Amino acid sequence: MKPFKRFILSIFAFLPLAVFADFSLVRNGKPAAVILLDAKATKSAQLGAYELQHHVKSITGVELPIVAGNVSPGMNTVKIGGDNSGLTGDSSKIEFRGNTLLLTGNDSPVFEKVDYHNPDTFPKLEYECKGSLFAVYDFLELYCGVRFYGMDEAGTFYKASENLSVKEENRVFSPQMDAFRYVYYKDKRFARNEIVPRDFALWQLRWRMSSLYGRNNHNQYSIYFAHWDKAKMYWLGRAFKYKRKELFAKGYDGKMADVDAILRGNYPNDKDLPPQLCYSNKGTVDYYAEEVLTYFNGGNVRGGWMNFHGNIPPNRTLVPRFEGKPFFYPIQGGDTGGHCLCPDCRNRFPEDTKDDVSNNKFQFIADVARKAAETDPAAGVSSLAYIQTLRYPDKVSLPPNVSVQLCLPICTWWHPVACQKQMDAYREWIAKEGQKRPLTLWTYLFSPYYDSRRYFGNYKPFPGLYPWKTGELFKMFAKDGIKGWFTEVDMQCNHLEAYVAARICYDSSLDPGQVIDDFFEHYYGEAGPVMKEFYREVEKAYWNPANCPEEWLMDKNVVVGPKGELHPYWGMGLHSPDVNWSLGTPERMKKLAGLIEEAKKLTRTPEEKIRLQRFIDGIWTNALEGEREYRLDKMKKSELPYRLQVMTSGNINGDLSKVDWSKSVKTETWQNLYGKTAERKCRAELVADSEYLYLKFTDGSPAENVLNFWRENFEVFFHDGKGYPVFHLAVGPNGTSYQYKHILKDGKDTVEPYEFNAVISSSSTDESWTVLMAIPLNKLPLKGSQMSLNFMRTTPSGNAVWNPIFTDSYIKGIDRFGVLHIHP
Structure with missing residues (x-):
């Protein structure tokens, strides 16, 4: 049965007579079921039991008991965890067996006690299977009508009732994007509200965030600590063996080059510190092949992945291998540029430039992967295709034990040239490698606030909202077979975009249009249609190629913004105050203000009022103040200089x-x-x-x-x-x-x-x-x-x-x- 049909059945479950339902959890305001855990339950199952208990109580006011062992005769039993043979990764199962409902999945064998009030005891997002917990969340959403829209309880939707019964329908589910799903948001604020650590941790889990294999980030440090010089940090300093300057990028002696913050922090006064490695050097390849095998075999390296401070014992497993899933160790340099200028690096791919080193970088990754595969073909390597390396490396043959994470600033794709250049690169990767290896994504769900803060003095922008375009793009990614997704986002500014993307990445069968319709109906109640019109109006302005200045489009091969030519595979820095506020015309701002005032009148419940106020605090007030400040700045600009x-x-x-x-x-x-x-x-x-x-x-x-x-x-x-x-x-x-x-x-x-x-x-x-x-x-x-x-x-x-x-x-x-x- 399709998810939408199942949700319709869950609505019938709220009717007092519940004539369409045949498994009851709560009946006439009294418990009709107990929650059963194994005597030795996984952390995933334990938290699942607490979450089910909590949300059933939110819906009905009734607290279902959690028990271990025997249950009273005649009571329905919701068994969480166990009986999960044949499931891998984060796969889950919902199965009805007479008066027993099984909510289970593949869980990592982690059995420490969960304290529902202490997020430090919750299952980890990284390298821990959580199938039983995800089965609970699927049950709450698909069978009970719960929605986890926000980052705390005010963002959770349900319909209160003294009865809770569900239609019996079995389900076995595995996410298509099984490598990782991760929303990165470091601010931990929503509108003007601080999100406490427990709420933040629950939000991540309720959105089914997980990372099992193939995720990348900067991880090209340990070789410096072993062979450049003794590091400043105590544990990393102990990793130093002896100098091997030949392993590192040439051409940066005495230049105090821009290097990764972790490196600069450990070598603060080193003017010769190189930003990158020498990719053509056999010793560099051998070093990282050995690091891949160390992690593959259950150890770790000081300064390597997940041990950047060097204080974790080298015999501890930090990147576990999961049954039925591949293994990839991440290797990725810093964002600093500064690639090797030695003759070997420059001559093996002479067409490479400082803005495009795809062939050199991916030849290095291929060399490391092949060297590791000589010992074990299952020992894989993953890396980013990012700005200077997003172009497909057409001179390199990648071995099968390589995974690539494509970095796509999709928030810039309203710019026709940026969209075309980056989409062409993405399409080439999909066409040439999509059937050969896991391809994953790193997306940027930003909007004008990012350009404002990073490039234009932190002015207050007209917002950029684009949930429908987000849904369209992520359905495309799912159809193309993408296996994992990581995103950067500001949840204050693009909360709905992140929600839509997360839902599609977890369950690619969903219709994003329906997901968005449900959001406005549930989140804002009677004000939903008005807020939906607000979002439509903003997306129509923001994601509109017609609003791209004509002078930016004169050369279809060059991405141009307000400061001139941009890297075609980055394209940030488009929303200068003038470009941005050309969208926030007086007529549009007047229309949007009217919609906000109408929405205020239509919200009914305390939760709806809180949600609308958060939107006003997080987005709309900023826009109103920004419009006024922009008009004043225009007046200032017309003033004569001092x-x-x-x-x-x-x-x-x-x-x-x-x-x-x-x-x-x-x-x-x-x-x-x-x-x-x-x-x-x-x-x-x-x-x-x-x-x-x-x-x-x-x-x-x-x-x-x-x-x-x-x-x-x-x-x-x-x-x-x-x-x-x-x-x-x-x-x-x-x-x-x-x-x-x-x-x-x-x-x-x-x-x-x-x-x-x-x-x-x-x-x-x-x-x-x-x-x-x-x-x-x-x-x-x-x-x-x-x-x-x-x-x-x-x-x-x-x-x-x-x-x-x-x-x-x-x-x-x-x-x-x-x-x-x-x-x-």
Whole structure:
């Protein structure tokens, strides 16, 4: 029977006479069944018993007893766990046997006692089978009409009744995406509500999250701890054996390269630390083949997968093997780029570039997998196809013991070119490898909030809601045979998208349209149709290629956004404030406001009111405030930039000790990049003579202790008022300076060294930071007596500028610089 038909039967189960039902749990407000556990029950079965008891009580007000051993004659029995032969992975079974209902599944043999109030005792998401627990959740949803929409009890739907009976229908179920299903949400807040650890853990399990094989993330650390140098952390430091520099990427000596945070944390001052490995080196291949076999045989490695702190004994099994399921050990470098520049790596695939290293990377993965297979063909390797490696590696033959997880930023697929480029890559992987190995996904269910926070100064955006498009895409993924799914999402912003995806990934037979219809009916009650119209209106605006600016579509082979060309396999950074709020037109915002007001009138139950208020708090209020702030920012942008007038005085030949700062011209209060109040109190003072411009920068707060120069500095930019070339001088707290000239080359910003011949002094204390400069006027782009300039203070906690530039990119804000006049 199809799930929808089964749910119709469960509705009849709530009728007082229950004439269509033949297995009763509660009858006329009294228990009609007991919950039975084995004397030695798995954690999965124990938690399943507590969850069934809890939700039956929520529906009926009646608490079913949980017993072990014999039950009273005449009572229906709900047996949870056991009798599960032939089931593998997270497979489950619902079976009616006279007056016994069996809810069971394949469980890992973990028998510690579960405390229903302590999430630390619950079954684990990672590497633990939970079939019995999932059988309970399937029973509650498909037979009893419960829905787990949210992250706490306010998000759970059921219909109250003093009777609970269900139609007997047996079911054996195995998720198609049996490798993993995982929703990653690190904030643990929903709207303005903190989700407590117990609710968070139950939400993950109720959404059937699980990870048994093939999931990937960054895991290319242990080789550094063994063969680069002794790590800073105690246990990882003990892993060091001896130096083997040949195993690591070449070309990064002395560059203080951008590397993964775990590596930088263990080698904080190492300027030679390479970001990646040498993929062509046989020793690197041999090292990781041995690590694969170590985990395959039940051990682990300090700094390897699940032991990143190195404090877990090497003989403990961290990645178990499951009967009937393949084994894959994850190998994946950091997000930093910086691949090997040695002749062997560059010559074996000369067509590879810094933006596309698919062949080199997957040749390495293939080599490791083949080496491990020489010992045991079942020892597999998994890795990510991610940005620089999403393109199908057409020069590489992958062995059968490789699994690949494709990273797809599907939230950008409203952009026609981004969609086409990424869909083409996905389709090629499916066509050429889908029948040969498990292919899995890492999706990004983001919306404009992500671009706002990451690229555009954290403005408050018009929302991006797209549950119908999500359902369409995930049905496609399921049809294509995808075996596992991991997603990043902000549950405050895209809760329904995550719910729809999770339901389809667990049970690909579901109709996403019906899942969405049920959500609005159950979650908002009589306000459901109104909220459904709200979502439709937003999705129609957000996921609409017609709203893509025309200039972005001039070249169908290049993904273009508000800051120019983007990597075709990433494409984030599309929603600048102007692009985003072109969707939130006054007419649309008025319509949406009307729908919210109508929904307020139609919610009836306390739960419905809470759910609507959470939507308002988490999405709508932010949009209302964002609309107002955007209109004000537009007015600010139309304002004339700040100007400074400096009169020259007697020459002091660049001697900073002779500057009379009491005669300086001072800047106005600095703001953040987008014209809001800056946290730091910064100012610049200027004095000039006929040969030099003297500049004094003061930050009223101390400089932060940051290794990366470009995250902690003071910068000043100059141009002649027409844009390029732009002259750029940056100073760090220790007095280190970088001096550049930016030019346009082939339409792109290109940086060249430049020498200002400036005298620079930096003084940093526990209370403030001051920089003094004397810059020769003949090194500045004065046009007559004036030029454009801006001052920038860069810190990890937020930036400050003299003239707001309304972009995170300093060089892209040159049209918003202030003006300096130097008069004789």
